[in-house]
Amino acid sequence: MRKVSFTEMDKGTKEEYEYLEELEQQYIAGLPDRLLAALKRLDIPCGYELTRMQHSLQSATRAYRAGESEEMVIAALLHDIGDDLAPCSHSELAAAVLRPFVSEKIYWIIKHHGLFQMYYYVHHLGGDRNARDLYKNHQWYNDTVHFCENYDQNCFDPEYDTLPLEFFEPMLRRVCSRPAHDDPEYTARYGEKELKV
Ligand SMILES: [Fe+2]
Numbered sequence: 001m002r003k004v005s006f007t008e009m010d011k012g013t014k015e016e017y018e019y020l021e022e023l024e025q026q027y028i029a030g031l032p033d034r035l036l037a038a039l040k041r042l043d044i045p046c047g048y049e050l051t052r053m054q055h056s057l058q059s060a061t062r063a064y065r066a067g068e069s070e071e072m073v074i075a076a077l078l079h080d081i082g083d084d085l086a087p088c089s090h091s092e093l094a095a096a097v098l099r100p101f102v103s104e105k106i107y108w109i110i111k112h113h114g115l116f117q118m119y120y121y122v123h124h125l126g127g128d129r130n131a132r133d134l135y136k137n138h139q140w141y142n143d144t145v146h147f148c149e150n151y152d153q154n155c156f157d158p159e160y161d162t163l164p165l166e167f168f169e170p171m172l173r174r175v176c177s178r179p180a181h182d183d184p185e186y187t188a189r190y191g192e193k194e195l196k197v
């Protein structure tokens with residue numbers, strides 16, 4: 001692969017940056033493949049009835065069968081993707097991955113699902129299960145409660161008819177091809193776009 005010659009970014013030429021941008025676009029196009037690989041890395045025993053990948057598939061399946069939007073189904077599929085590299089802040093990592101492709105509301109739900117999810121278990125460990133009440137008056141509080149209640153805390157059932165990863169792959173590719181969120185870094189690079197809430 002051809003390499004540009006500058007060693008400091010402010011010395012790069014227009015031609016060099018146009019070339020790098022081409023490579024960047026190819027790299028971005030490979031994101032769905034990397035996300036699928038990341039999900040497969042979560043297919044290892046973790047003490048629950050299901051692996052994290054199976055849990056993610058069950059989450060996406062339940063969201064799909066409940067008639068949620070494609071964005072929401074894919075958010076459910078990826079909601080624990082951060083467990084691999086950010087086990088102590090996994091919600092934020094998943095939300096950051098999803099941010100360019102989902103509505104602000106879905107971004108918020110995923111970003112906060114870890115805290116809301118504590119309602120179901122953290123009191124057993126001496127924690128405050130109502131910590132989510134910090135956001136009691138937030139416009140998306142109930143939506144996040146709904147997500148955890150219906151697409152997360154109940155998704156550890158080996159008897160449930162969970163759909164396979166292949167079922168969600170085309171959906172994942174579609175969602176990743178439609179930037180939606182008002183992310184300042186994205187907008188600075190690619191310009192304004194229609195926003196979804
Ligand atoms: Fe989670």
Ligand SMILES: [Fe+2]
Nearest residue numbers: 055079080152
């Ligand atoms: Fe989860």
